[in-house]
Amino acid sequence: DAGVIQSPRHEVTEMGQEVTLRCKPISGHNSLFWYRQTMMRGLELLIYFNNNVPIDDSGMPEDRFSAKMPNASFSTLKIQPSEPRDSAVYFCASSLILMNTEAFFGQGTRLTVV
Amino acid sequence: DQQVKQNSPSLSVQEGRISILNCDYTNSMFDYFLWYKKYPAEGPTFLISISSIKDKNEDGRFTVFLNKSAKHLSLHIVPSQPGDSAVYFCAASAKNTGNQFYFGTGTSLTVIP
Numbered sequence: 001d002a003g004v005i006q007s008p009r010h011e012v013t014e015m016g017q018e019v020t021l022r023c024k025p026i027s028g029h030n031s032l033f034w035y036r037q038t039m040m041r042g043l044e045l046l047i048y049f050n051n052n053v054p055i056d057d058s059g060m061p062e063d064r065f066s067a068k069m070p071n072a073s074f075s076t077l078k079i080q081p082s083e084p085r086d087s088a089v090y091f092c093a094s095s096l097i098l099m100n101t102e103a104f105f106g107q108g109t110r111l112t113v114v
Numbered sequence: 115d116q117q118v119k120q121n122s123p124s125l126s127v128q129e130g131r132i133s134i135l136n137c138d139y140t141n142s143m144f145d146y147f148l149w150y151k152k153y154p155a156e157g158p159t160f161l162i163s164i165s166s167i168k169d170k171n172e173d174g175r176f177t178v179f180l181n182k183s184a185k186h187l188s189l190h191i192v193p194s195q196p197g198d199s200a201v202y203f204c205a206a207s208a209k210n211t212g213n214q215f216y217f218g219t220g221t222s223l224t225v226i227p
Contacts, residue, residue: 004157031213033214033215035217039219040219041116041219042120042203042217042218042219042220043158043203043205043217043220044217045214045215045216045217048213048214050213055214056214091157091158093157093215095213097213099146099209100146100163100165102148102160102163103160103215104160105150105157105158105159106157107155107156107157108155108156108157
């Protein structure tokens with residue numbers, strides 16, 4: 001398997017624009033996570049899905065953020081409108097819904113909002 | 115509130131010596147703990163884990179120790195190598211929180227040749 005695939009790898013956008021980050025989890029995995037990496041909070045969980053259903057979105061910072069998982073092989077994280085403080089690296093990860101198992105991360109999307 | 119804490123943002127160690135990275139947690143329900151390693155411009159990769167029923171798990175040069183009473187775990191790397199230079203994240207999960215992983219803020223390890 002190619003692992004978790006995220007696109008784009010880099011995104012530069014102007015403040016106020018809509019940004020969509022994409023993720024393809026590992027085939028067969030049924031949990032998907034969106035994280036944001038910041039200096040202050042490390043890897044901050046934004047939202048996670050089990051079997052395509054959002055379980056916990058309490059980490060989503062504001063209503064400007066939304067995430068969807070229309071099927072088992074695709075998820076999006078959308079920010080609209082984007083703001084400079086959203087600039088960060090966003091990671092997607094997937095795992096199996098099993099006890100004592102690890103999550104596998106994609107390579108991340110570096111978002112810069114100017 | 116940060117449930118998993120890594121209080122040392124950085125650590126420098128001489129090649130060949132032992133590296134010890136520390137992690138504290140607050141939720142006594144956590145029952146599975148993991149360490150991830152992250153190189154620049156890459157995603158975190160799984161390194162080693164430990165279940166709460168154990169107090170030690172070893173994999174080659176890497177050993178994780180768990181002290182449940184102190185809510186503390188540590189990662190020992192011996193001997194340290196320059197290729198170990200990376201950011202290390204501690205993570206934890208609990209059965210009653212589904213499959214959710216809580217991460218610390220990371221410790222940047224530099225191994226000096």
